[in-house]
Amino acid sequence: MNILIIEDEERLAVLVRQGLEENGYTATLAFDGLTGKYLALENDYDLIIMDIILPGVNGIDLCKEVRAVKPDIPILMLTALGTTNDKVEAFDAGADDYLVKPFDFRELHVRLRALSKRSGLTAKHEDYILKYADLELNDQTKIVKRSGTEIVLTPKEFKLLAYMMQHKERVLSRAEIADKVWDTHFDTGTNFIDVYINYLRKKVDKNFDPKLIHTKSGMGFILRNEAL
Structure with a gap:
């Protein structure tokens, strides 16, 4: 899969990309919401991983904007915000899955595999x-x-x-x-x-x-x- 990672913690983003590439994925990085939005709307990706707290455009608004243009692309929220209200807000914005930091990369990998198999209703x-x-x-x-x-x-x-x-x-x-x-x-x-x-x-x-x-x-x- 070709994955877009929108994450302002550069060290974490690089580590996630490295882990994905070691498992056969291709990954592109964006370190702010505006860059992420441009890449998401201008290019074709199989899946998007995004944080909620982002400079430029926050993840909730970004998810809504991407979902409005590309309704079928899987979106996984990767964030430190882990309350039920945070999850509800993210899913209402159009996210398909939600993983709270800190996380085990093995769990992220399993979530991505599950989303990649999703063919839609x-x-x-x-x-x-x-x-x-x-x-x-x-x-x-x-x-x-x-x-x-x-x-x-x-x-x-x-x-x-x-x-x-x-x-x-x-x-x-x-x-x-x-x-x-x-x-x-x-x-x-x-x-x-x-x-x-x-x-x-x-x-x-x-x-x-x-x-x-x-x-x-x-x-x-x-x-x-x-x-x-």
Whole structure:
């Protein structure tokens, strides 16, 4: 893979590039957000690694700008900011994965391999319109509707809902959701998945009946029309 690394800690950036090249990757460095933005938009990369705290343009805004132009490129946030709120903000901006500094290079390598294998919803499913009850998701237009009313979702909310619709009426564990939707494994005890489920409930269920997103205590979550 050809990877762009946007990281203002030059020593760390060089070490990451060296580790990647030793594993057969090609890597380009940018030490600030403006340079990273120019390279990301002007060149073709298979994946982007970026910090959040960057001079010029911060990683959150940069991720949004890159995602708007190149919606399918995998983006991994590599940052010292590790709270749930930081992760939510990054994923809402369009990041595909999130790794907190300091990190083990072996874990970074595993995350990159997982992202490289990701082919996206459209490639995996020939039918790009998913329907369940009165809920409809269009993977090409990225439009979600319930009872004909459009629902605005963030990129990660969209991907989570799509996965639940693909596996409707089956209990999905937190571990499965983390693995399949975020291509990663979160520390035990995190409420990250629960936070996004609550986001979806507020948008998909709050003003509609019947409720479709349900919690199975101790097991996970399920998309099911209990009115049937």
